[in-house]
Amino acid sequence: MALRNQVFIWIGLLLALILFLWVFRGVLLPFVVGVALAYLLNPLVNQLQRWHFPRFWATVVVLLSVLILVMSLFYMLVPLIRDQVFELIQRSPAYFADLQELVATWSPEINAWLGPERAAQVQASLSDIARQFMGFLAQLPAELVSIGLTGASVVGFIVLAPFVAFYLLLDWEGMVRGIDGLLPKQHKGEIKSVLADVNTSMAGVIRGQGGVLLLDAAFYATALSLVGLNYGLAIGLLAGLMSFIPFVGFLVGFVLSVGVALVQFAPNWWMVALVAGIYLFWQVIEGNILYPKFVGSSININPVWMMFALLALGAVFGFVGLLLAVPMAAIASVLIRYGVRKYKESALYLGPTEPGGDVTP
Secondary structure, three states, X not given: OOHHHHHHHHHHHHHHHHHHHHHOHHHOHXXXXXXXXXXXXXXXXXXXXXXXXXXXXXXXXXXXXXHHHHHHHHHHHHHHHHHHHHHHHHHHHHHHHHHHHHHHHOHHHHHHHHOHHHHHHHHHHHHHHHHHHHHHHHHHHHHHHHOOOOHHHHHHHHHHHHHHHHHHHHOHHHHHHHHHHHOOHHHHHHHHHHHHHHHHHHHHHHHHHHHHHHHHHHHHHHHHHHOOOOOHHHHHHHHHHHHHOOOHHHHHHHHHHHHHHHHHXXXXXXXXXXXXXXXXXXXXXXXHHHHHHHHOOOOOOOHHHHHHHHHHHHHHHOHHHHHHHHHHHHHHHHHHXXXXXXXXXXXXXXXXXXXXXXXXX
């Protein structure tokens, strides 16, 4: 088959996949989570098989263990988080009023430091940020509904996702063999090489970055709670779970925590500095220890590309798009690097060659 026809076929398949995801985006959540769960747990199931467990019982043991752990954490943490989140939303206007009052008490110092005109601009900016944040909180329930996080979708996710993961884990090896058997024989080796790179990148994203995300959430929630910050558990978990978006989790958590600390602890600036120091300390640990160890160089995704993928897929596919954005960005990154490598090996880049192999000037 001519290369041109192959390109058209692959582009057609890609467009068909995008259309499928868009049409069925409302019911994809449990299936996406189930696939991700199966991908995460498959190495554990394989390990039990190496210990002479049958595949069925290995799948049952691993999946049940994970579900029991998740449900236990859910049962213990959700009531606390729910209460803190609702109270934070209810008290947000009072917090912003206190912050504005605090800034007003610093007006002479701010005016002397920045000048009256720039100080007025800073205060106006803070007021604008406060209004926007309050508007976001007011629209939050509607936004959750718009991206598919309704009660019915959550129940469907809880019920269906484990079943999807179970059946995928049970027949994972068969699916891999089936896909391998469908690969074009002429390009099978090259395709398998690309798929191996995709698997490495996906493992770095889902397993590696997922591990960093969980450690972020655990550290922030624990540290902020230990220093006595109001709503520290909820803010810490939010900051950690949003850390899959480059810099966003850190910034959201830092701003919320320092804002609450200013109202709660001022004029005890040591406590405010301690809250800020928690984030700065963990950023050093994450960047120099956790990220190299868990993720390493397995993924090489520009943060700008990552944020674009999150915004674009989130806008098109809703919450499912947010879940798909990071792995899709990893896959696209691998394919783009492969395309660039092939382009640099082609005559289009190297130019026409002489029969002896020399490049024609």
